[in-house]
Amino acid sequence: MKTTPSHATEDYLKAIYTLSIDGDSASTNDLAERLNIAPASVTGMLQRLASASLPLVDYRKRQGATLTPAGKKAALRVIRRHRLLETYLHEFLGFAWDEVHEEACRMEHVISDAFEERIDALLGHPTYDPHGDPIPDLNLLMPQEASTRLSALRPPQKATIERVDADDKELLRYLEEKSLVPGSKLETRAYSPFDGNLTFKVNGQVMILGPAVTRHIYIQEN
Amino acid sequence: MKTTPSHATEDYLKAIYTLSIDGDSASTNDLAERLNIAPASVTGMLQRLASASLPLVDYRKRQGATLTPAGKKAALRVIRRHRLLETYLHEFLGFAWDEVHEEACRMEHVISDAFEERIDALLGHPTYDPHGDPIPDLNLLMPQEASTRLSALRPPQKATIERVDADDKELLRYLEEKSLVPGSKLETRAYSPFDGNLTFKVNGQVMILGPAVTRHIYIQEN
DNA sequence: ACACTGATTTAGTGTATCCTAAATAAGGTT
DNA sequence: AACCTTATTTAGGATACACTAAATCAGTGT
Secondary structure, eight states: OOOOOOHHHHHHHHHHHHHTTTSSOBOHHHHHHHHTOOHHHHHHHHHHHHTSSSOOEEEETTTEEEEOHHHHHHHHHHHHHHHHHHHHHHHTTOOOHHHHHHHHHHHTTTOOHHHHHHHHHHTTSOSBOTTSOBOOOHHHHHHHHHTOBGGGOOTTOEEEEEEEOOOOHHHHHHHHHTTOSTTOEEEEEEEOTTTOOEEEEETTEEEEEOHHHHTTEEEEEO | OOOOOOHHHHHHHHHHHHHTTTSSOBOHHHHHHHHTOOHHHHHHHHHHHHTSSSOOEEEETTTEEEEOHHHHHHHHHHHHHHHHHHHHHHHHHOOOTTTHHHHHHHHTTTOOHHHHHHHHHHTTSOSBOTTSOBOOOHHHHHHHHHTEEGGGOOTTOEEEEEEEOOOOHHHHHHHHHTTOSTTOEEEEEEEOTTTOOEEEEETTEEEEEOHHHHTTEEEEEO
8 A cells, every 4th residue: 555655756855855944845946946847847746746645745835845744754764765875885885975976866766675774784873974964863753753643633634543552452342443443544623622632533424532542543644 | 869768668678688588589478477567568668669769679560579789788788787786785785685686676777887887896797696697798798789890781770870990081081971970870772792882871872882981880780 | 006026836748658448460270 | 261269459548747838926116
């Protein structure tokens, strides 16, 4: 199910990420220039990226784009690979500083996790690349992203259930009956700060559940 | 001008090469199976490949495909990279024999000549990959391909002039005047075994030249 | 308020690659 | 010699991305 982003997509994610570090969103024009692509093409791509089943970018007409949590994760993966590759090419294969970028730009889209881990290890798990840019650490990122609880979701966010952490058979049966299972998509409707009750819709059904239940459900925002 | 073959194209070339080692051509069906692509799609791709400005494959309806000299060269380049990569992944990055193939299949399309040369050198210019398959040597291939003389061309072959090896000013002026310069495309019409005269058309002009002239013209068949 | 400028989007296209279903050809059978 | 099977091709589409030209919107200065 989890489709790997295309090379083009990964390039867009990288660009959006680096152009929107300071909080604000990346403009169509800036992206076009960075990617050497006509602005109109960027608009089209952003629309597609934003309306995918798992949206990687958050796009508002005439306001540019930012990354969704999933998009940010994907962007950081690519950036990490890029920098690890640059470092590796320089230190192990004797490439000059100025030669590594191009090569890394092509390789970053095709290497496997195993390859990434391998060179990371060989390099001694570096924190900075040859240019002095930080190499993002996935371990810092993934848990943080993966461990968002449904109890922390607020309207009008939407999410997909990633896993359920419960061992009470009773509760598990209940969750299953209500379609609160991994893969289900849900839309938040309301949140009550008094009792922590969250109102949301899953599978056409609207339900209100308290934190005693929602804390066991881990989600992926989208 | 010299467009790099796309990843898809390179995969087709590899497949055609390996399926037609024993002289005969690769069938549409075999290619389809090898590439995990519908037969109809293969037909389409072969047609495109064969009718490109520089055809890489020689395709006849219902008879399958073989590689043109240019296609063979490109195929061997990819195969060389593939095998060098496999060897490199195994020896330098500690991948197991059975893990290297997939990775090499993805990387072979993106590494630069510099990368290829680098790992080739690090590996000590190996002749065989971890599987025992020979690693084609480009130096063996290129000159052989590049040094085809016009005097060796026979109808109905077509070719493009690659370079002219002459130092006689007189001859050079003559060749230039007749458009017999690098880049010119020519179509052979007839060959006379008695005197070695070759009749061919260049630039709309038909001409007949003997080996004294044609031996100085190096071509690339297509 | 109102026109100007630059940014952005829409509309209409093109290319590469793939797919499915339907037509056709090639070769061996009866 | 008509027939069947299998290989292959044609026809008609879909998808991902990119492009150009023509609208449209947003912010500015007047």
